[in-house]
Amino acid sequence: xxxxxxxxxxxxxxxxxxxxxxxxxxxSMAALVAIDLVVPRSVHLGPxxxxxxxxxxxxxxxxxxxxxxxxxxxxxxxxxxxxxxTETPNTAVQVAAVAVISxxxxxxxxxxxxxxxxxxxxxAMAEATNDVLLRPPPARLGPLRIGCEYRAAGEVAQIxxxxxxxxxxxxxxxxxxxxxxxxxxxxxxxxxxxLGAFRSASHLDLSLPGLAAHLxxxxxxxxxxxxxxxxxxxxxxxxxxxxxEDIMLLSCGHxxxxxxxxDGPEPLEAARPAPPLGLGVLDPDAWTVERYAFRxxxxxxxxxxxxxxxxxxxxxxxxxxxxxxxxxGREEDRLARRVVDxxxxxxxxxxxxxxxxxxxxRAPG
Numbered sequence: 001x002x003x004x005x006x007x008x009x010x011x012x013x014x015x016x017x018x019x020x021x022x023x024x025x026x027x028s029m030a031a032l033v034a035i036d037l038v039v040p041r042s043v044h045l046g047p048x049x050x051x052x053x054x055x056x057x058x059x060x061x062x063x064x065x066x067x068x069x070x071x072x073x074x075x076x077x078x079x080x081x082x083x084x085x086t087e088t089p090n091t092a093v094q095v096a097a098v099a100v101i102s103x104x105x106x107x108x109x110x111x112x113x114x115x116x117x118x119x120x121x122x123x124a125m126a127e128a129t130n131d132v133l134l135r136p137p138p139a140r141l142g143p144l145r146i147g148c149e150y151r152a153a154g155e156v157a158q159i160x161x162x163x164x165x166x167x168x169x170x171x172x173x174x175x176x177x178x179x180x181x182x183x184x185x186x187x188x189x190x191x192x193x194x195l196g197a198f199r200s201a202s203h204l205d206l207s208l209p210g211l212a213a214h215l216x217x218x219x220x221x222x223x224x225x226x227x228x229x230x231x232x233x234x235x236x237x238x239x240x241x242x243x244x245e246d247i248m249l250l251s252c253g254h255x256x257x258x259x260x261x262x263d264g265p266e267p268l269e270a271a272r273p274a275p276p277l278g279l280g281v282l283d284p285d286a287w288t289v290e291r292y293a294f295r296x297x298x299x300x301x302x303x304x305x306x307x308x309x310x311x312x313x314x315x316x317x318x319x320x321x322x323x324x325x326x327x328x329g330r331e332e333d334r335l336a337r338r339v340v341d342x343x344x345x346x347x348x349x350x351x352x353x354x355x356x357x358x359x360x361x362r363a364p365g
Contacts, residue, residue: 069102
């Protein structure tokens with residue numbers, strides 16, 4: 001039997017209706033009734049009572065909307081009584097109109113509530129799946145303090161193709177970040193494959209070129225099994241030895257990482273990047289490892305293209321280097337979250353692509 005994904009207890013609590021959702025419509029109806037009773041009899045404001053359930057339906061559930069609708073219908077009828085017009089067709093039509101509009105708004109509110117519940121379930125399932133695949137690494141591995149953050153794009157938290165992982169090796173710590181082409185189940189399948197191949201190879205003592213070839217072969221095999229020849233993934237492989245002050249980096253078509261130094265962020269541009277994984281690279285020289293300085297007190301930041309390709313309302317890309325210079329490279333493990341939050345603000349909370357970050361701070365001493 002499959003297990004259902006249940007949101008945390010705090011999310012399962014019944015949503016409380018904000019007071020303005022009821023207070024404003026009720027006050028508006030009271031104001032309309034008061035005004036209708038003092039204006040000339042030729043002026044009929046009663047039909048405007050239908051505005052109250054409309055306001056309620058925008059932010060409250062069907063039960064609250066129905067209650068405000070019933071009150072609007074009752075007030076419309078009482079206005080007819082006050083005007084001694086209950087026997088006229090005009091009053092009956094007005095009461096019926098408010099009742100029909102209120103019923104339609106209750107149905108709308110019910111549909112909206114169901115949609116919100118479905119979105120909540122989808123988000124919970126996506127978060128649970130990502131928690132399994134992208135399980136957070138330990139906060140500390142050897143001399144490194146690790147931080148990570150993943151933010152899905154869109155209203156529905158889709159399962160995207162961004163991934164990261166960290167494992168210990170015999171001589172230090174190995175980091176992986178990447179981005180699978182596409183979204184949905186195909187991207188999820190390739191993501192799971194690459195993460196599984198990366199983690200299972202941690203005990204094989206492979207070099208970075210050997211690991212890249214291993215991942216490339218795994219994804220190429222998956223393409224052959226699916227009959228697809230265009231699935232690929234950009235990736236960045238990094239070895240951080242416990243001893244020394246250097247790191248080894250192998251880029252497979254992935255955006256360059258940054259090292260946040262005392263004098264500012266420095267991009268580690270690969271001189272000879274390899275093609276993305278899954279394209280069946282045959283030339284062993286394509287897997288080129290490059291060495292860079294990474295000293296105690298510095299932070300290494302890896303990210304996916306959803307960060308640097310995030311646009312604001314005017315179409316400007318997120319200026320990662322400039323923002324890193326302002327955010328700084330402090331050692332707190334919340335650095336990745338601060339950067340992602342900054343990216344979201346840059347896009348006015350409209351991310352067009354998933355964004356993932358992985359940072360490693362080398363502690364002094």
